[in-house]
Amino acid sequence: MTLEEVLIQKPSERPESIGKSLEEVLVSAKSNECLTLGVYESAKVMNVDPDSVSFCVLAMDEEFECDIALQIHFTLIQAFCFDNDISIVRVNDMQRLTDLIGDKPGEHEDAHCVLITNPSESSCEDPALEKLHMFCEESRSYNEWVPEITLPAR
Numbered sequence: 001m002t003l004e005e006v007l008i009q010k011p012s013e014r015p016e017s018i019g020k021s022l023e024e025v026l027v028s029a030k031s032n033e034c035l036t037l038g039v040y041e042s043a044k045v046m047n048v049d050p051d052s053v054s055f056c057v058l059a060m061d062e063e064f065e066c067d068i069a070l071q072i073h074f075t076l077i078q079a080f081c082f083d084n085d086i087s088i089v090r091v092n093d094m095q096r097l098t099d100l101i102g103d104k105p106g107e108h109e110d111a112h113c114v115l116i117t118n119p120s121e122s123s124c125e126d127p128a129l130e131k132l133h134m135f136c137e138e139s140r141s142y143n144e145w146v147p148e149i150t151l152p153a154r
Helices: 003-007 014-031 039-048 068-083 094-101 127-141
Strands: 035-037 053-059 087-091 113-117
Touching: 014 035, 014 053, 014 094, 014 113, 014 127, 035 039, 039 053, 039 068, 039 113, 053 068, 053 094, 053 127, 068 087, 068 113, 087 094, 087 127
Parallel strands: 053 087
Antiparallel strands: 035 113, 053 113
16 A cells, blocks of 8 residues: 555545554564563663664553553653654553464453564565554644554454
């Protein structure tokens, strides 16, 4: 899909298309071992090598909505991503996210923050990841700094 095709999509098609792109990127990053899972692990990676981080996904569900400590971590992660030009999105279905990145159900309990890192040997860009970066950039132009994406149901 070209940039022009993305831009002329009907608004009702865009969220589904973006959700599919995020799913593709997560599955690809998992198979290439380019995922960092967990709030603390992600913070360590961002502190040590922020240039290796390509994309950040924050996951929230109703169970953790009132978790003040998690909200503070999210605020700090978002600020760090903004300062280092890392695209960032939110998903509202943590169970669906863990289904995508885990091998077994319930495998990744701390999937509130998922980083997609750049493999050092890979020089080519993933088209789905580029689409997500464009979506984030477009969202920022509408003052939606951390857009929410709905992952497609299986």
